Amino acid sequence: MEEAVLITATPAAHKPIGRVTCLGSGFVGGPTSAVTAFMSNVDVTVVDINPERIRAWNSDWLPIYEPGLNEIVYAARGSPSTNAASQYEAPQAVPRHKGRASLHFSTNINKAIDEADLIFVCVNTPTKANGVGRGAAADLAFVEAAARNIAQVARQDKIVVEKSTVPCRTAQSIREILSANANPGVRFDVLSNPEFLAEGTAVRDLLTPDRVIIGSETTPEGLRAAASLVDIYSQWIPRERIITMNLWSSELSKLAANALLAQRISSVNALSAICEATGADVDEVSNACGLDSRIGPHMLKAGPGFGGSCFQKDIFNIVYLSESLHLYEVADYWRGIINMNQYQKNRFTKRIISCLFNNLTSKKIAVLGFAFKKDTSDTRESPAIALITNLIAEKAQVAIYDPKVKGPQIWKELVDAGSKAGHLKQIVLICKSAYEACQGADAIIVVTEWDEFSNKEPVNARKVEADQPQGNDRLNVPEGRRTFTPAEFTCTTQLVLSEISTYLSKETSPSLPSREAQNTNNPLNALSHNIPHSTSRTNRTKQQRSSSPPSPTKTPTSAKPHTKYLFYVDEPTKQPPRASNFGPEPPMTERLDWARIATGMRKPMWVFDGRNILDGAKLEALGFRYEAIGKASKYAGFH
Ligand SMILES: NC(=O)C1=CN([C@@H]2O[C@H](COP(=O)(O)OP(=O)(O)OC[C@H]3O[C@@H](n4cnc5c(N)ncnc54)[C@H](O)[C@@H]3O)[C@@H](O)[C@H]2O)C=CC1
Numbered sequence: 339m340e341e342a343v344l345i346t347a348t349p350a351a352h353k354p355i356g357r358v359t360c361l362g363s364g365f366v367g368g369p370t371s372a373v374t375a376f377m378s379n380v381d382v383t384v385v386d387i388n389p390e391r392i393r394a395w396n397s398d399w400l401p402i403y404e405p406g407l408n409e410i411v412y413a414a415r416g417s418p419s420t421n422a423a424s425q426y427e428a429p430q431a432v433p434r435h436k437g438r439a440s441l442h443f444s445t446n447i448n449k450a451i452d453e454a455d456l457i458f459v460c461v462n463t464p465t466k467a468n469g470v471g472r473g474a475a476a477d478l479a480f481v482e483a484a485a486r487n488i489a490q491v492a493r494q495d496k497i498v499v500e501k502s503t504v505p506c507r508t509a510q511s512i513r514e515i516l517s518a519n520a521n522p523g524v525r526f527d528v529l530s531n532p533e534f535l536a537e538g539t540a541v542r543d544l545l546t547p548d549r550v551i552i553g554s555e556t557t558p559e560g561l562r563a564a565a566s567l568v569d570i571y572s573q574w575i576p577r578e579r580i581i582t583m584n585l586w587s588s589e590l591s592k593l594a595a596n597a598l599l600a601q602r603i604s605s606v607n608a609l610s611a612i613c614e615a616t617g618a619d620v621d622e623v624s625n626a627c628g629l630d631s632r633i634g635p636h637m638l639k640a641g642p643g644f645g646g647s648c649f650q651k652d653i654f655n656i657v658y659l660s661e662s663l664h665l666y667e668v669a670d671y672w673r674g675i676i677n678m679n680q681y682q683k684n685r686f687t688k689r690i691i692s693c694l695f696n697n698l699t700s701k702k703i704a705v706l707g708f709a710f711k712k713d714t715s716d717t718r719e720s721p722a723i724a725l726i727t728n729l730i731a732e733k734a735q736v737a738i739y740d741p742k743v744k745g746p747q748i749w750k751e752l753v754d755a756g757s758k759a760g761h762l763k764q765i766v767l768i769c770k771s772a773y774e775a776c777q778g779a780d781a782i783i784v785v786t787e788w789d790e791f792s793n794k795e796p797v798n799a800r801k802v803e804a805d806q807p808q809g810n811d812r813l814n815v816p817e818g819r820r821t822f823t824p825a826e827f828t829c830t831t832q833l834v835l836s837e838i839s840t841y842l843s844k845e846t847s848p849s850l851p852s853r854e855a856q857n858t859n860n861p862l863n864a865l866s867h868n869i870p871h872s873t874s875r876t877n878r879t880k881q882q883r884s885s886s887p888p889s890p891t892k893t894p895t896s897a898k899p900h901t902k903y904l905f906y907v908d909e910p911t912k913q914p915p916r917a918s919n920f921g922p923e924p925p926m927t928e929r930l931d932w933a934r935i936a937t938g939m940r941k942p943m944w945v946f947d948g949r950n951i952l953d954g955a956k957l958e959a960l961g962f963r964y965e966a967i968g969k970a971s972k973y974a975g976f977h
């Protein structure tokens with residue numbers, strides 16, 4: 339068996355990388371390329387077979403929503419705004435970070451492959467829908483097509499980096515496809531470099547990852563290729579967080595990490611069912627367990643079942659692998675996590691139906707949130723889809739509001755889940771505000787934990803700091819210095835960028851690579867330097883202003899002028915010229931006024947909190963009947 343190898347010194351003759359091409363401009367390819375172009379000295383060209391996506395990446399209206407992403411893309415593109423007539427002025431304030439554009443989006447795939455020294459493969463790897471392994475194995479058609487394309491076009495040696503999540507030993511298949519189709523004299527080295535970013539925190543995760551994994555062959559050529567990639571990442575990531583290992587360990591580590599994370603969520607969701615039956619409170623149980631340092635606090639939040647494009651797919655991948663290896667008990671173990679997730683989704687719907695007197699016919703149900711989690715526009719496998727499909731089957735009228743998901747995307751998901759488009763138009767309403775959705779409703783269901791829905795007191799930053807400085811470990815902030823808590827961190831673009839800017843500029847931080855500490859041209863510094871302190875166009879609400887943690891300029895940890903708080907608008911006020919899923923982001927709204935909602939609802943007024951983001955006592959004081967995941971029901975099953 340090959341042993342894991344830690345590259346401590348860069349092998350002498352490895353190739354310096356100047357140009358990187360990324361195949362796939364999705365949730366991974368786009369942000370990863372943007373941060374790489376922004377933080378390193380390489381030029382990155384992102385290509386995609388979907389021209390609409392590339393058009394969107396080249397426009398003011400990016401195809402995905404991620405806090406902090408707009409600013410980095412605009413800066414790295416070096417072309418602040420493509421629409422001169424736009425009222426969207428924020429990008430003009432962003433400087434060119436290197437004095438030139440180093441991030442490009444293109445549909446000319448062959449040219450980009452030909453010019454690249456290193457190619458990231460960030461294409462989709464969905465679960466197979468047909469044939470052998472249907473419903474479980476990974477569909478590698480996009481990966482194979484990408485490999486063939488690279489082999490046919492390349493006229494010089496390339497390093498091919500598998501960034502997509504793939505089954506263990508896929509690098510072997512890629513290598514065979516590349517060498518079988520290669521032009522004479524062209525050599526390919528294949529690396530595995532799985533991505534661990536989570537949506538909603540992608541920029542932060544890419545800027546300050548817990549670790550970067552690079553798998554390579556342990557031959558001199560393989561190690562040299564790995565060293566080339568280490569060189570890129572080490573321009574902004576501390577070297578000790580860049581781990582090298584053999585290819586198969588790297589591929590399996592990605593699947594394993596996702597399976598372990600999903601397993602925690604299914605475990606806590608299973609406990610939530612016990613809580614509801616016994617009167618225990620799942621938040622209290624999670625907190626009690628998470629304070630054990632061996633368990634840790636993350637990924638222990640009960641909810642309506644996990645969503646997103648990867649957890650289920652990657653566990654199915656392990657199930658399929660286990661069965662292929664005749665490890666049936668192992669396969670059953672992992673399959674149990676998905677079964678529990680499905681059970682949780684159905685359980686939540688059943689509880690709602692039970693409370694509503696087992697009759698939803700013609701009742702108006704407001705669904706708050708459609709994205710699979712907050713701070714993303716992604717809807718893949720969102721628990722909202724199964725929930726709404728169930729409500730439709732019960733003949734309810736459904737009004738949906740999500741601050742970042744566009745109407746056409748919601749229609750598409752519901753049609754893909756089996757609803758008829760014509761029927762949907764009659765019974766589903768997509769609303770521009772939560773107030774519109776809740777007007778005249780019999781019940782409200784909170785499916786996504788967007789901050790604006792919560793009526794809980796914002797986290798008291800100072801108290802959390804004193805109690806549990808858990809946000810700091812991820813950022814490796816030196817002892818005694820304050821940073822934002824994870825909850826604050828994920829809230830807004832401003833927090834993400836200003837905190838990261840502060841972090842990267844700390845000259846005394848022992849964990850920073852010296853390049854960052856000494857680099858006065860650090861692009862993040864420039865980014866915050868040049869953004870005017872204008873409140874006139876800010877989309878921050880009164881409440882956000884009063885409840886936000888203090889500006890880094892006012893904290894003792896960040897006295898530098900360039901760490902000032904960013905008042906930044908990332909939403910254009912003008913509609914884009916075409917109708918599509920890719921449009922301007924609507925402004926973030928203030929927190930919901932639940933008293934106002936109460937005045938417009940039908941009685942009895944139900945609120946079903948799928949995320950435990952509401953203060954039930956406050957709602958009950960307003961006359962609502964409040965039910966929450968993992969808390970004993972007061973009403974279900976009594977009719
Ligand atoms: N979404 C996430 O948060 C994460 C995803 N991953 C993994 O990364 C991979 C990509 O995921 P996403 O970015 O979410 O998928 P995505 O579906 O958003 O993007 C994939 C893109 O690749 C393009 N594409 C397909 N074949 C191509 C080709 N031959 N040449 C150029 N472009 C091509 C597609 O048109 C699409 O735009 C998957 O394997 C996924 O499991 C890993 C970590 C996080």
Ligand SMILES: O=C(O)[C@H]1O[C@H](OP(=O)(O)OP(=O)(O)OC[C@H]2O[C@@H](n3ccc(=O)[nH]c3=O)[C@H](O)[C@@H]2O)[C@H](O)[C@@H](O)[C@@H]1O
Binds near residue numbers: 534535637644647
């Ligand atoms: O491979 C991937 O695609 C990525 O999958 C997840 O990231 P992501 O799916 O974007 O988001 P998570 O924060 O992990 O949430 C996944 C789902 O679990 C739910 N969740 C999460 C955490 C929790 O405590 N409880 C809970 O129900 C979320 O609401 C969401 O529906 C992993 O966290 C990433 O590390 C990984 O790179």
